Each structure stands twice: as C-alpha cells, then as structure tokens.
Amino acid sequence: MTLWWSAALIAAGATVGVGLAGSALGAWREERSGRVYELTPRYLRVAARAVAAAVALVAATAGGVMAAVGGPQSVGREARAAGMERPVAALASAASSSASTGGASSSSAASPSGGRTAAAHPDSDQAGKPAPAALALVGQPSGGRLYLGTLPGVPGQVRVWLPPQYAAHTGATTAALQAVVVRAPEGELAEVWEGLAGSVPAGHANPFVAVAPADPCALAADDSALRGAVAGQFRVASRPRSWAEVGVDAGSSCAVTAELAHPDAYAGAAALGGALPHPVTGSAAGGASPLPSGLRLLLAQAHRDTAGQVEASRLRAALQGAPDSAVRLSAVVRDTTSARERIRLVRMAADYVTEEFAAAAHR
Secondary structure, rough: OOHHHHHHHHHHHHHHHHHHHHHHHHHHHHHHHHHOOOOOOOHHHHHHHHHHHHHHHHHHHHHHHHHHHHHHHHHHHHHHHHHHOOOOHHHHHHHHHHHHOOOOOOOOOOOOOOOOOOOOOOOOOOOOOOOOOOEEEEEEEHEEEEEEOOOOOOOOOEEEOOOOOHHHHHHOOOOEEEEEEEOOOOHHHHHHHHHHHOOOOOOOOOOOOOEEEEEOOOOOOOOOOHHHHHHOOOEEEOOOOOOOEEEEEHHHHHHHHHHHHHHEEEEEEEEEEEOOOOOOHHHHHHHOOOOOOOOEEEEEOOOOOOOHHHHHHHHHHHHHOOOEEEEEEEEEEEOOHHHHHHHHHHHHHHHHHHHHHHHHHOO
C-alpha cells in the first residue's frame, strides 16, 4: 500500500503544485500590470498561492521519498495482513507445527488475540486451549477486531468483536474481560460496535467482548452452548454473572427472554427499542407467578419511540411480582438520526451493564 500511496501523493502534489505555481505567476503579472495605472500592487494573494504551491511540491517530494524507501516494508505489511485474514484454525495449525519442530520454546496454539502463545495468555479464564473452530478476521470496526465464522455446538454463524483493549487483558496475570451477547439485526451491528467502543473513553463503562449470533434469537432460551464455545476460544471471565445480554430493535425481545430464562447466568439485560415479550403471570399462569428472582433489566428507547415506551411500561408492570428484581425505564435519548440514537442507546446500555457487573460481584 505504501507504493500506491506514494504514487498518489506524487501525482496529486505535482499536479496541484504546478497549477498553483502557474496561478501565482498569473496573479503576479496581473498586479504588475496595475502599476501602469498607478495602482499599488497587492502581492498577498500571490504569496499565498506561492506558499500553497511550495507545500504541494514538498508533498510530491515526500511521496517520492516514501516510494524509494517504503517499498519493501509495504510488501511485508501486506503479507502480514494476508496472514491475519486466514481462519483462526489455520493459524492454530501453523503455530502448533512451528512449536513441534523446535521453532518455539513451548507448545501452544495461536488465538484470535493476535497470535501469542497460550502459555503467555490462556484462551479462557481458567486454562489455555487451541482454537477449535473456523473463525476468520473480517474487519476492525471501531478500533476492535471482528471475527466471523462458526463455533462448535452453536447453530449458524457467529460474530465475535474484540474491543481495542482486549490485547491488554490476555496475560495470565491480568483480569479477563466480561462479555455481552448482542442480539441485533446485521445492519445495525456497526452502530453497536461504535457504541461499545465509544463508551469506554468516558470512563463510565468497561470494555466488553461482544458475541452476536447471525440469528438474533438463536439459543435465546438457553445460550449456555454459545457462552461455553466462546469461553473455549477467547479469554473471557468465567465467574457467575460475568455475561450480559444486549438486544437492539428486533433482538430486544430475545435478550429479555434470555434474562427471564436464566437470570442467574447474567448480570442483567438491556433492551433498546423494539417489541418486548409478554410474560404470563398471576391467574393466567395457574395462580402462581413463573417469574424467577433476581431479574435485572434496562428498557431504553429513544424519546421519539412512543410505541417502544408503551411496550416497556407494560413489561415492567407485568414483572412487578418478581422477587428481588429491578427494571429501569429510559426514554431520554434524542439525536438527529435513528442511527445516532442507537449509538447513544448502546452507550447507555454499556454503562448500565458495567454497573450490574459490579453489583453482581457482591450478589
């Protein structure tokens, strides 16, 4: 890529520089011609164009220098990038082969955290394991690393987004990151990654590993297989309630369903807009409430989403009989577009989940 950028810089710099130089010369001649009519020459615009032309020509020169000294390095970078795009299983195989022939000091398998050895950072909170599934790096949205592929025992494809801070939490002496199951339409996941990444610098939210099934409602009733498969390949916290659920629009109902089914497995769930489930309680359930204890829910909608606010109020009323439960409502988010509102809602969810993770540690 260095050669391409260098060529583009040379071409753009030379073209703009020559054009501005010609323009400066023409302006200088125009000012000089005014002296015939005893007009005072004003060379400010001439000087401005000359300076701009000089800057453009310097940029073209810099491009030439980059082309001269950066070519071999760019080839190496492209080769490394190509290696990153290989499936994780292929990387693990290559690392194992290298270790068996004496190329490494200890046997290990490469992991999606960047190819370090399992001895340096175990892939789970308890022990190091080779990556068993075909997950491929498909992008780096919002500064993180996004993997797409399949996991054992999990139907369909799964996306796993590692936050920019993941590499700092892969050492054996560092705390593993907590994780969230993201249930959202594929077209809204980019806004989810941006919201999760943007919530960390403000200091109100922790970085999370985010796991998004291609089918937002896959395993909503019991996603223990999903959580186990992710813990077997990535270093995530394995303590009770070290996972949470985040549902967006069409995935909100499934996120709430997961929390209702297993509140002991999650620190809480956040439903951001969309329809919500209708739990059966009271006489309709035969006189006894089927609701478990310990529910933690955030039901948040944009200020303009009046239909979603009605859904949230109805659900909170239905859950009033659940013991040791807390349901929060929010409808304060406003922004210029629905996409921007979703990003703000995800940031709110990240703050909420961080609070619930801290509280769950004492439950």
